[in-house]
Amino acid sequence: MRESGPEGGGGMDWTAFGEWWGAWGQPIGILLVIIGALVGYWILKVVIRRVVDGVVSGVKRKADAADTEALAHSPLAQVRVVQRTRAIGSVLNTLAAWVIGALALILILSILGVNAASLVAMASFLGAAAGIGAQGIIKDFLNGLFMVFEDQLGIGDIVDLGEASGVVESVGIRVTQVRDVDGTLWYVRNGEILRVGNESQGWARVVIDQAVPYDADIDSVQQRLLDVATEMSEHPDWLHRVIDKPEIWGVESVSAEAIVIRLVMKTRASAKWEAGRELRKRVKLGLDDLGMHLPSLQSIVVRGMDGKR
CATH class of the missing domain: 3.30.70.100 (Alpha-Beta Plaits)
Incomplete structure (x- = not known):
């Protein structure tokens, strides 16, 4: 760039700046979008973590527990508050990453000169592809989300999930871990859970x-x-x-x-x-x-309230 003006003053040569921006404007714009997306995600992550930690710390103080493991000796409701809060925090982090990533991609494509109609067509195509290729993952995610929000089961509960039954050891957004009476640890996809029989509530x-x-x-x-x-x-x-x-x-x-x-x-x-x-x-x-000799149970059939043997 060089100085110019009616009297050789210090004005900026806008023509040279325009040429420079034309050569480097897109890369700089894309870099700024990426940096902005990373900073925005970091800020949201910090906020979510502080909210989750605040809730967990409040529950620990109320339960007079030094760590989360100590909450196992506290009322089950407090353990579940911690579990649900952390699970929800994980979900919010994931959603924030996806939303910010999608917005950043749209801005980058706009900088590259892709028109709105092309963006809509691309979004529709990606949405259809995701719907076909990731149906199982989406189903697992949504079902796990509802189970966490509705408190259908929690760590330490004795549950019957149909194919697997036992003690719940972990409740994730995609997979729930259940250990049966023989010690086998079952990994049950949340999307495959059609019913939950919880023997530990109330x-x-x-x-x-x-x-x-x-x-x-x-x-x-x-x-x-x-x-x-x-x-x-x-x-x-x-x-x-x-x-x-x-x-x-x-x-x-x-x-x-x-x-x-x-x-x-x-x-x-x-x-x-x-x-x-x-x-x-x-x-x-x-x-x-009473001096009573009990009969053999081999020939006795007992039916419960639901008519099952």
Whole structure:
């Protein structure tokens, strides 16, 4: 560039600047768009991380926990708040990256001189290609997102997902990890989960279908079963885990070999299995006190409330 003017003053040679910009304008513009996209994504990421960390820190303070692992000894709701918050933060980071990347691509194409009609056609083509080629990934992503938002399951829950059942070890946006009773770790794609049976939310019910001889005194047996269950529910060790009075629902089935009586006890979800084992042991001892010899279960078919065996 050189100086010019009516009196040789210090004015800028706009012609030379225009030539220089014509040669380097596009690369500089593209570089500025890329830098702006990276800076914008970094800012959004920092904001999302601070919000997530703020929520997690608040939950830890409320639970008086030093780290996230310590929250396992706190109420399950607090663990789930941490889990959902972090999962949502991960989703927002991913969405921010995609949105900023798409805007940056549009701006770069505009700088390169691609017209609006071409951009629309390209976007339509890419959208159709993504819809065909990434249907499974999109389905996994959306289903995982809904499961997180709706709190259908959480880490530590005992669930039945159809093909896999066990304890949830990880809930991701695309894959949920479930470890079964044999120790096998199942990786279940969220898009393949059509139903979730969660045995760890709210309350649970221990159901015991006890077979007794056909000639047994039904009233005496029912009263003995109820006394045993009531005694257990009032014991200090179980007082806070049994949340309602045990009930005898009556005779469930009758056959030539035996009569089946149903005993139920409502417990906290986390105490169902332990309470069930203890109740069965007490039922056995209680029936022994009556001198009762129980029939074989091989020929007895019991049907539940839903009609299933």
